[in-house]
Each structure stands twice: as C-alpha cells, then as structure tokens.
Amino acid sequence: MPPSQNNRLVALILLLKDEWLPAQRNRFNEWFNGCREEPILFWETPKVRYGTYTVGGITALWLITWLVGSFVPAPPKNARPRATTASYHVTCDRNDCGHHFLIDRKFGFDDFPVVCPKCHKETGRQSMRCLSSQCKGKYVLPAERDGKKVCSECGAAARVAG
Ligand SMILES: [Zn+2]
Ligand SMILES: [Zn+2]
Structure with missing residues (x-):
C-alpha cells in the first residue's frame, strides 16, 4: 500500500x-x-x-x-479661539435712566441704538470715555459740536473708549 x-x-x-x-x-x-x-x-x-x-x-x-x-509651540490648552467680538460701552440715552452697560458684538458693530437692559427701551447708544477733569474717565454719550464729537456732559472733546 x-x-x-x-x-x-x-x-x-x-x-x-x-x-x-x-x-x-x-x-x-x-x-x-x-x-x-x-x-x-x-x-x-x-x-x-x-x-x-x-x-x-x-x-x-x-x-x-x-x-x-x-x-513648535503648541497652542496652550486653555487658548481661546481668536476673538471675533469686542466689548462696547453703551449708555442709555434716557435722562431718567442713563444706565451704563457693556455688550459683546462683532468687530465694527454699528447697529445702535440697542435695547437697554434696565428700562428695556431701544435707547442704548455707544458711549465714550471723557477724560476731562470734570468727568474723570467717565463713560458719557457723545454730542456733536461743530462737526466734532464732544462730551454731552462737560463739552470737552471725548475720546473713544479703549
Ligand atoms: Zn435705560
Ligand atoms: Zn465730559
């Protein structure tokens, strides 16, 4: 076999x-x-x-x-995404309110007035910082005089808030 x-x-x-x-x-x-x-x-x-x-x-x-x-520097763990918004100082235009507050909007935001969170009226206007000796850095509403922006409270030339 x-x-x-x-x-x-x-x-x-x-x-x-x-x-x-x-x-x-x-x-x-x-x-x-x-x-x-x-x-x-x-x-x-x-x-x-x-x-x-x-x-x-x-x-x-x-x-x-x-x-x-x-x-190669790694992005820090707590790195925030690149800011695309800015804080804007807003002051309520109503004499009996005058509330000052901050809003976060896109860069170049210009859609004022915004709603005031205190009196709920659309009367919030972008405010500026007045560095005069009277206002001492207070945020005030700008007024116009001879085509220039001035402080509505003391009349000094107001500086845009930094
Ligand atoms: Zn208000
Ligand atoms: Zn002023």
Missing part, C-alpha cells in the same frame, strides 16, 4: 520535529553559548547587528520628530 498524503505529511512533520528543530536548537545553543563566552559574537551576528541598526534608526527618527514637535 503506497503511503498516503497524510502519511507523507506526518513523515515531514516528524522529520522537522526530529531533525530540523533539534538542529536549530543546537545552532541557537551554540550561538548563545558562544555569545555568553564572547559577548562580541552577539554583536557580530548580522541579524542582531542589523536589527539594532533598524531599531536605533527608528528610535532616532522618532526622537527627532518628537524634538522638532516640542520646538
């Missing part, structure tokens, strides 16, 4: 197990013992040497990438 495929496979496995594996093990043991006695042998094994070069190269690349990355 001719040997079946299975038998040949078993024979091959047995051959590997009995011949190839012990041979590999012996080679490894020889190499290992050699390395133990003579550590330079370990380094002279091409697989070890090239393996070390490869690992070393990858480590160096990774280090360079990491170093370069650490030199």
Whole structure:
C-alpha cells in the first residue's frame, strides 16, 4: 500500500520535529553559548547587528520628530479661539435712566441704538470715555459740536473708549 498524503505529511512533520528543530536548537545553543563566552559574537551576528541598526534608526527618527514637535509651540490648552467680538460701552440715552452697560458684538458693530437692559427701551447708544477733569474717565454719550464729537456732559472733546 503506497503511503498516503497524510502519511507523507506526518513523515515531514516528524522529520522537522526530529531533525530540523533539534538542529536549530543546537545552532541557537551554540550561538548563545558562544555569545555568553564572547559577548562580541552577539554583536557580530548580522541579524542582531542589523536589527539594532533598524531599531536605533527608528528610535532616532522618532526622537527627532518628537524634538522638532516640542520646538513648535503648541497652542496652550486653555487658548481661546481668536476673538471675533469686542466689548462696547453703551449708555442709555434716557435722562431718567442713563444706565451704563457693556455688550459683546462683532468687530465694527454699528447697529445702535440697542435695547437697554434696565428700562428695556431701544435707547442704548455707544458711549465714550471723557477724560476731562470734570468727568474723570467717565463713560458719557457723545454730542456733536461743530462737526466734532464732544462730551454731552462737560463739552470737552471725548475720546473713544479703549
Ligand atoms: Zn435705560
Ligand atoms: Zn465730559
């Protein structure tokens, strides 16, 4: 009876197990013992040497990438998105109210008057800072005199709030 495929496979496995594996093990043991006695042998094994070069190269690349990355300033964790709004000082134009408040609007906002949060009328006008000795930096409503913006309270030239 001719040997079946299975038998040949078993024979091959047995051959590997009995011949190839012990041979590999012996080679490894020889190499290992050699390395133990003579550590330079370990380094002279091409697989070890090239393996070390490869690992070393990858480590160096990774280090360079990491170093370069650490030199580029990362945005701080609590960085706020770039401001697109500004705070505007608003003063209510009603004589019996005169409430001063701040609103946040887009840059260049010019849609005054806005609603006053105190009297709920649309009477909030952009106010300016008056630095005269009388007003002492108070936010006032601008008035116009000879085509110039002046303080509506003291008549001095008013400066736009910074
Ligand atoms: Zn008001
Ligand atoms: Zn003034």
